[in-house]
Amino acid sequence: METIDYALDEAAAINQRLREYKANKNKLEAIDESERSELQEVKDFYTYKRSKLEEDNERLKQELLGFIDTENGQTSVTTSMGNVQARTTKDSWKWGSKSTQQKVMKSLPSELTKTVTELDKAKIKEATTITDDGKVVLNDTGEIINGLSGVKGGQKQVVIRLDK
Structure with missing residues (x-):
C-alpha cells in the first residue's frame, strides 16, 4: 500500500509541475503575441509618418526642379x-530573388556569371568531430579546422510534450 501511495504522490507532484510549466508556457506565448502586435503597431505608425514626409519631400523636389x-x-x-x-x-537595376537570379544565370553566357564555392556542411559534419572545448577536428588527420567551432552534444535535457 505504501508504494501505491508513493507512486500517487510522485504522479501528483509531476502533474503539478507540468501544470505550472504549461501555465508559464501559455503566458510566454501571450507575451510573444502581445510584443509582435505592439511592435507591428509601432512600425506601422513610423512607416506612415516616414512615408508622409518622404512624399512631401518628393513634391518639394519637383517644385524646386521647376x-x-x-x-x-x-x-x-x-x-x-x-x-x-x-x-x-542613371539606370536602376532590380536583380530579383536568389531563385530568379539562378534562372537568369542559366540563360546568360558564362562570362557574365560568377562561380561561388560554399562549404558542404553535411560532409563537414560527417568528416569532423567537435571537441569538449568547441574546436572542430578532422577525423582522419586530427587537424584542427581554424574558423569553425561548435558545441559538443550528448548533454541530457528535458523535452516536454503537453497534451492539448
Missing part, C-alpha cells in the same frame, strides 16, 4: 539658403 531652366542649359540655382541642382538619373 525653378531651374534646364531647356536653356541651366543646371543649378543658388540662394542664401542653399543650392539646387538638376541631374539626369
Whole structure:
C-alpha cells in the first residue's frame, strides 16, 4: 500500500509541475503575441509618418526642379539658403530573388556569371568531430579546422510534450 501511495504522490507532484510549466508556457506565448502586435503597431505608425514626409519631400523636389531652366542649359540655382541642382538619373537595376537570379544565370553566357564555392556542411559534419572545448577536428588527420567551432552534444535535457 505504501508504494501505491508513493507512486500517487510522485504522479501528483509531476502533474503539478507540468501544470505550472504549461501555465508559464501559455503566458510566454501571450507575451510573444502581445510584443509582435505592439511592435507591428509601432512600425506601422513610423512607416506612415516616414512615408508622409518622404512624399512631401518628393513634391518639394519637383517644385524646386521647376525653378531651374534646364531647356536653356541651366543646371543649378543658388540662394542664401542653399543650392539646387538638376541631374539626369542613371539606370536602376532590380536583380530579383536568389531563385530568379539562378534562372537568369542559366540563360546568360558564362562570362557574365560568377562561380561561388560554399562549404558542404553535411560532409563537414560527417568528416569532423567537435571537441569538449568547441574546436572542430578532422577525423582522419586530427587537424584542427581554424574558423569553425561548435558545441559538443550528448548533454541530457528535458523535452516536454503537453497534451492539448
